Amino acid sequence: xxxxxxxxxxxxxxxxQLLAMVEDYNGPVCLGIGGSKGSAKTHAEAAIxxxxxxxxxxxxxxxxxxxxxxxxxTVLEGVFFKQWPITRDWWKASEKTLIIPTTxxxxxxxxxxxxxxxxxxxxxxxxxxxxxxxxxxxxEMMLVKLNETRRWTGRVKGKPIPxxxxxxxWGMNPGGLSHAYIRRLMYKRQYHGRExxxxxxxxxxxxxxxxxxxxxxxxxxxxxPSGTMCDFYGCTNDRGRRVLDFGGNCVMGxxxxxxxxxxxxxxxFFIKYTQRGHELDNLPQRLRTGWLLGNWDEFAGQFYDxxxxxVYVKRCVPDRDWHPRWxxxxxxxxxxxxxxxxxxxxxxxxxxRETVSxxxxxxxxxxxxxxxxxxxxxxxxxxIYLSPDAFQKRSEQDSFAAQMGEIFQxxxxxxxxxxDNSRVHGAQAMYELMKxxxxxxxxxxxxxxxxxxxxxxxxxxxxEIEKFDGDDAWDSARYxxxxxxxxxxxxxxxxxxxxxxxxAVARNSAVEDLDINTIANLHRRVSAxxxxxxxxxxxxxxxxxxxxxxxxxx
Numbered sequence: 001x002x003x004x005x006x007x008x009x010x011x012x013x014x015x016x017q018l019l020a021m022v023e024d025y026n027g028p029v030c031l032g033i034g035g036s037k038g039s040a041k042t043h044a045e046a047a048i049x050x051x052x053x054x055x056x057x058x059x060x061x062x063x064x065x066x067x068x069x070x071x072x073x074t075v076l077e078g079v080f081f082k083q084w085p086i087t088r089d090w091w092k093a094s095e096k097t098l099i100i101p102t103t104x105x106x107x108x109x110x111x112x113x114x115x116x117x118x119x120x121x122x123x124x125x126x127x128x129x130x131x132x133x134x135x136x137x138x139x140e141m142m143l144v145k146l147n148e149t150r151r152w153t154g155r156v157k158g159k160p161i162p163x164x165x166x167x168x169x170w171g172m173n174p175g176g177l178s179h180a181y182i183r184r185l186m187y188k189r190q191y192h193g194r195e196x197x198x199x200x201x202x203x204x205x206x207x208x209x210x211x212x213x214x215x216x217x218x219x220x221x222x223x224x225p226s227g228t229m230c231d232f233y234g235c236t237n238d239r240g241r242r243v244l245d246f247g248g249n250c251v252m253g254x255x256x257x258x259x260x261x262x263x264x265x266x267x268x269f270f271i272k273y274t275q276r277g278h279e280l281d282n283l284p285q286r287l288r289t290g291w292l293l294g295n296w297d298e299f300a301g302q303f304y305d306x307x308x309x310x311v312y313v314k315r316c317v318p319d320r321d322w323h324p325r326w327x328x329x330x331x332x333x334x335x336x337x338x339x340x341x342x343x344x345x346x347x348x349x350x351x352x353r354e355t356v357s358x359x360x361x362x363x364x365x366x367x368x369x370x371x372x373x374x375x376x377x378x379x380x381x382x383x384i385y386l387s388p389d390a391f392q393k394r395s396e397q398d399s400f401a402a403q404m405g406e407i408f409q410x411x412x413x414x415x416x417x418x419x420d421n422s423r424v425h426g427a428q429a430m431y432e433l434m435k436x437x438x439x440x441x442x443x444x445x446x447x448x449x450x451x452x453x454x455x456x457x458x459x460x461x462x463x464e465i466e467k468f469d470g471d472d473a474w475d476s477a478r479y480x481x482x483x484x485x486x487x488x489x490x491x492x493x494x495x496x497x498x499x500x501x502x503x504a505v506a507r508n509s510a511v512e513d514l515d516i517n518t519i520a521n522l523h524r525r526v527s528a529x530x531x532x533x534x535x536x537x538x539x540x541x542x543x544x545x546x547x548x549x550x551x552x553x554x
Contacts, residue, residue, distance in 0.1 A: 005101070007084050009051060013233050014205045015044035018169070021201060022048055022129070025165035028201040030147065032135070032186040034172040035294025038207035038276060041171040045131045046079040048169070049108055050087075050100075052129055056156045057102035060109060061129040062122075064146060066137045068112045075133055076110060113138075119145045128152040128161060131169045136176030140469040143170070143178055174290050174299035177468045180454040187296040206294055207280065208263075208270035217273045234260025301456040303427055303465060306434055313449055316350040316440040318343035326383040327369070328419065328480025330472050331390035331400055332358060337365045338476040340445065341373070341381075348438045351477055354445040362390070362400040366407035378412045385483040386416035387475065419479035423465040426478030427455065433481065447473035499526045 011019060018033050034041045049061050065071035080087045080098070090098045100106040109127070113119040119142045130150045135143060150168050152161045172182060184190045186202035207213060211232045218231060235250040235258050250257075261269065270277035271292075280292040290299030318325065323343045330338045337360065341353035355372050357365065373381065390400040398406075405415040420426065433439035441449060451474045458464035500522050504511045511519070 005086065007050060007086070009047045009084075011044065011047060012040060012209065012211060012229060014203055014209045015040065015047065018044055018203055019048050019051065021203075022052070022167045022169065023165075025162040027164070028199055029150070029164055029166065030168045030170070030185075030200050032170045032172065032182065032200075032202040033205050034170075035174070035204045036206045037173060037280070037291045038210055038213060039205035039294075040210040040212065041205055042075060042133055043079055043083070045133055045169060045171050046075060046083070049129060049131055050080075050084070053100045053106035053108060054102055056128060056161070057100075057106055058104040058154060058156060059128040059152060059161070060107040060126070061131065062109050062111050062125075062127040062146070062149065063131055063133070064111045064113075064138075065133045066112060066142075067114050071110055071112050071133070113142060116141065122146060122149050125149050126151045126153065128166050129169070130167075131171070133171050134176070135170035135172040136174070136179050136182055139177045140181040143181070174294060174296045175301040175456050177466055179296075179299070179456065180451065180468060180470045183296045183454075204294065206267075207276065207292065208266045213274050213276045214266075214270060217269075230254055230258045230260060232260060232266065234258055297453060302453060303455045303457055304431060304434065304452055306431075307452055309449060311437070312434060312439055313441050313443055316345075316442050317352045318345055318350060320345075321380060324382060325377070325380050326385065326480060326484055327381060328476045328478070328483070329369070329384065329386045329390075329404075329416070330475035330479065331362070331365070331387050331404075332472060333360070334358065335469070336472045338447065338472040339365075339369050339372075340448065340473075340476045340480055342477075342480040347436075348440055349433055349481060350440045350442070351445055351448065351480070352442045354442075354448060354473065356447050356473060362403040363407055366404035370407060370411045370413065373413070381413050383484055384408060384414055384416045385419035385479045387479060388418050388421045390416070391418050417483070420482045421479075422482065423467070423478070426482040427465050429482045430478055445473075448477050496523055496526045 014033065018031065021027055021031055033039075033044060045063070049063060053059060053061060063071070063075055065075060076091075081091075087098055090100060092099055096110045098108040098110075100108065111122065113121070116139060122145065127149050128151075130146055132138060132143065132146060138146075147168050150166050151163070152166050154161070170182065170186075174183075185195070185200050189197065189200070191197055191200075211218075211229055214232065230250060235254050271281040272278075277292075281288065283291060289295045290301070323345050325341065325343045328340045328342060332338070336356045336358040338356045339354070340351050343350045343352060353372065355368060357368060360368065370378070386401055386404065390404070393399050401416050401418075409415055430439065443449070451471055454468070455471070455474055456466045458466050500511055500514075500519060503522060504514055
């Protein structure tokens with residue numbers, strides 16, 4: 001008879017809270033845990049996966065991470081083999097699977113998909129538990145497809161597994177491909193379509209929730225007797241500091257409750273007395289916000305680290321006909337079509353209107369844009385910059401650009417021009433406008449305002465911008481900004497009026513109080529000077545080239 005296996009799996013309070021939610025077959029089926037770096041979420045994922053495979057023999061679980069080398073180094077070698085060395089004997093490298101010695105055997109499959117299309121390799125497979133490490137590094141579609149594998153049709157000890165006992169767990173930090181998607185579900189708790197609130201739950205987890213950063217310091221400073229979890233968290237029934245087992249007993253064997261440190265006290269202890277806490281607390285503000293505080297609105301890796309709605313969001317509809325106006329459009333059918341109206345007012349670029357929709361034909365989308373543009377405004381639009389994919393020929397039909405252009409021209413608007421598609425240069429152009437305080441976005445552009453903070457640099461190349469589902473509003477705005485930037489020319493009549501007002505103010509007077517002859521004289525002199533300047537700037541045509549005939553005659 002084989003000796004019993006003692007894995008000595010210990011869990012800290014947030015990890016035990018996650019296990020309790022995983023074991024609740026009436027609770028949420030998609031669980032998130034994470035926030036700041038160093039919160040021991042990967043240990044929680046691995047421990048829970050092992051416990052579940054022993055508790056439900058004959059079942060399979062999926063440990064997933066976007067890239068194999070990270071999955072191997074961080075999860076397999078860094079947690080399983082390091083914390084529980086016996087698991088190395090269970091490893092079957094050819095199948096990338098841990099074979100758990102239960103009766104019947106359970107399996108932990110280690111899966112990855114570096115490219116979007118690789119996720120299709122998991123179609124048709126089933127796992128009782130799906131745990132995704134660093135979930136925000138996966139795309140939204142990857143997470144959706146992985147969640148479809150969460151089911152178990154077999155029986156355990158002769159009984160079927162309840163559907164809601166099959167769980168998906170996302171361990172994650174802010175930032176990455178699916179940041180906006182996970183933030184919406186877990187942090188903002190906003191649900192679309194058939195998504196149900198009761199299916200999702202999120203456990204914020206921070207570095208100061210992880211006693212391992214603090215254990216030796218607690219003992220050295222003699223702030224608590226032994227540096228145990230109960231000394232740090234307490235062992236009361238308080239939900240925020242629970243370190244009791246499922247029977248309500250203290251995991252350290254205490255018979256009298258220990259108060260422990262409050263959450264704020266643990267945070268202060270962490271940043272003041274531990275090396276790891278000191279390092280995180282002294283990072284630049286943007287990194288500190290993400291890596292230490294786990295803020296889902298501001299986080300490490302944000303491209304627009306100077307973004308501040310209080311500075312850039314303001315009512316900014318152009319109020320002069322001579323202000324240049326144009327459109328930026330990101331065409332889409334399954335993905336949303338996004339359109340922004342832009343104007344140049346002196347050095348300031350204004351994004352003053354937005355429309356976002358999907359599942360409409362190209363002509364319907366163009367008509368929607370026309371309808372959102374006042375009739376008198378249509379003739380003021382002097383350019384439409386459309387995403388390059390709309391110009392591709394589609395079988396026997398005209399390109400989408402041609403279909404949209406037909407509607408635009410019929411309503412007095414210009415034919416679309418192919419937009420500059422460089423994500424990096426477009427991002428930089430918008431950043432420069434923010435930096436120089438020459439960007440204004442109207443509050444009605446809600447999609448753009450919401451997505452700008454989500455734009456991040458690529459994990460492997462900080463010079464690239466991550467593509468993610470939901471960035472369509474940013475795409476159309478950057479098309480408009482990068483493809484065309486030039487100031488408008490104020491009409492001579494308005495320049496003359498401004499000079500007369502300036503003359504009156506200099507004399508502490510109002511325009512209507514000036515002598516009529518003085519106004520007429522000013523009008524004549526300023527008009528003559530502005531026309532002369534305009535002619536000087538414009539210049540002559542110069543020598544005009546004409547083709548010559550073979551005989552040399554023009």
